Amino acid sequence: xxxxxxxxxxxxxxxxxxxxxxxxxxxxxxxxxxxxxxxxxxxxxxxxxxxxxxxxxxxxxxxxxxxxxxxxxxxxxxxxxxxxxxxxxxxxxxxxxxxxxxxxxxxxxxxxxxxxxxxxxxxxxxxxxxxxxxxxxxxxxxxxxxxxxxxxxxxxxxxxxxxxxxxxxxxxxxxxxxxxxxxxxxxxxxxxxxxxxxxxxxxxxxxxxxxxxxxxxxxxxxxxxxxxxxxxxxxxxxxxxxxxxxxxxxxxxxxxxxxxxxxxxxxxxxxxxxxxxxxxxxxxxxxxxxxxxxxxxxxxxxxxxxxxxxxxx
Numbered sequence: 346x347x348x349x350x351x352x353x354x355x356x357x358x359x360x361x362x363x364x365x366x367x368x369x370x371x372x373x374x375x376x377x378x379x380x381x382x383x384x385x386x387x388x389x390x391x392x393x394x395x396x397x398x399x400x401x402x403x404x405x406x407x408x409x410x411x412x413x414x415x416x417x418x419x420x421x422x423x424x425x426x427x428x429x430x431x432x433x434x435x436x437x438x439x440x441x442x443x444x445x446x447x448x449x450x451x452x453x454x455x456x457x458x459x460x461x462x463x464x465x466x467x468x469x470x471x472x473x474x475x476x477x478x479x480x481x482x483x484x485x486x487x488x489x490x491x492x493x494x495x496x497x498x499x500x501x502x503x504x505x506x507x508x509x510x511x512x513x514x515x516x517x518x519x520x521x522x523x524x525x526x527x528x529x530x531x532x533x534x535x536x537x538x539x540x541x542x543x544x545x546x547x548x549x550x551x552x553x554x555x556x557x558x559x560x561x562x563x564x565x566x567x568x569x570x571x572x573x574x575x576x577x578x579x580x581x582x583x584x585x586x587x588x589x590x591x592x593x594x595x596x597x598x599x600x601x602x603x604x605x606x607x608x609x610x611x612x613x614x615x616x617x618x619x620x621x622x623x624x625x626x627x628x629x630x631x632x633x634x635x636x637x638x639x640x641x642x643x644x645x646x647x648x649x650x651x652x653x654x655x656x657x658x
Contacts, residue, residue: 373401374400374646374649374650375646375649375650375654375657376403377623378403378404378623378624378626378645378646378649379402379405379406379432379433379623379626380397380402380404380625380626380642381435381582381626381627381628382405382408382435383408384628384641384645385638385641386629388638390411390415390420391423392638393405393411394423394424397429397642398427398428398429400639400642401646402429402642402646403429403430403470403623404430404431404472404623404625405427405430405431405432406432406434406435406580406627407420407424407431407433407435409434409436409461412461412465417461418464420465421465424465424469425468425469428470429469429470430471430473430474430623431465431469431474431475432476432580432622432625433474433476433553433579433625434458434461434465434477434478436477436478437454437458437459437477437478437479437480438455438479438480438481438482438498439480440452440479440481440498440502441482441483441485441494441497441498442497443497448497451501452504455501456508459505459509459514459516460512462475462476462477462512466513466514475512475513475515476515476551477509477515477517478517478519478553478580479502479517480519480521480529480530481494481495481518481521481529481530482531483526483530483531484526491531498518498531498532499541499544502516502544502545502550503544503545506546506550509550515550515551515579516549516550516551517552517553518538518550518552519538519552519553519555519558520535520537520555520559521533521555522558522561524594525594534559534562534568535554535559535564535572536562536568538552539552539568539571539572539575542575542577543575547576547577548576550577551572551576551578552577552578552579553579554572554578554580554581554582554611555582555584555627556583556584556601556606556608557582557584557585557598560586565611566610566614569614569615569618572618573617573618573620574618578615578620580622580625581612581615581620581622581624582624582625582626583601583608583612583652584598584599584601584626584627584628585598585600585601585602585603585604586598586599586604586605587599587603587604587605591631596629596630598629599628600626600645600648601626601649601651601653602648602652608652608653608656609655612656613656616656616658624649624653626645626648626649628645
């Protein structure tokens with residue numbers, strides 16, 4: 346499992362590797378909380394499903410690597426047996442390659458990811474959503490053409506839209522913070538994601554709103570409202586931002602409430618659009634990954650109940 350990954354913060358000044366395990370939920374986890382599997386990266390699929398369900402969390406977002414380790418049919422049966430809702434499949438995308446064999450292979454791989462998302466959503470509990478999260482991809486080696494790279498993202502989604510529609514899957518374009526523009530995502534703002542999505546039916550192409558990536562954008566509240574009007578919020582994901590960033594900035598996500606993100610304004614903006622789906626916590630952080638996954642799920646539920654739940658209605 347090499348693609349999904351982080352720095353955790355400490356929880357309120359404590360060491361997550363020692364204190365998170367002592368946390369106990371005073372109430373049941375918020376029924377809209379979903380654990381994105383990246384948050385417990387080192388747990389295999391069976392363990393991730395078991396500890397999520399055992400903690401009373403009702404939903405999970407999966408990643409392709411652990412699903413493919415056991416095979417799609419087995420993963421679908423395991424998910425069905427868990428009783429959990431399925432919220433997203435991570436990840437597709439990486440569309441910025443120029444024409445050639447590698448781009449064709451990337452598109453074929455995305456078609457497989459669409460099939461996986463559809464199969465898993467159909468197997469999971471009622472209320473599941475067939476959403477494939479797309480990370481656009483960074484600049485090709487030697488290129489400085491951001492505009493051209495974004496156009497190739499649009500073209501690739503055009504190639505995949507019919508497959509997604511036939512499978513009943515929504516492709517969720519995820520804008521990533523601009524610090525990832527060179528290597529991971531030339532789509533950096535929610536507005537850019539929505540501009541690409543506008544060429545397609547909302548049921549087929551939407552956007553992922555991830556607090557870690559969009560909190561800084563002075564236009565974010567207006568763009569969330571726009572996404573709501575256009576019916577394009579496919580998933581809402583939360584985690585926090587705290588400086589200093591890790592040496593590997595990919596691993597700089599924190600538990601909600603441990604950093605500087607205003608979850609109140611962002612969450613209320615999303616909910617005001619009528620968004621009524623589950624909300625994922627997705628954290629990439631080396632210390633959190635090193636903690637026992639049972640402790641991480643408990644700590645995630647606690648932080649969600651404090652930082653996010655008060656703004657749901």
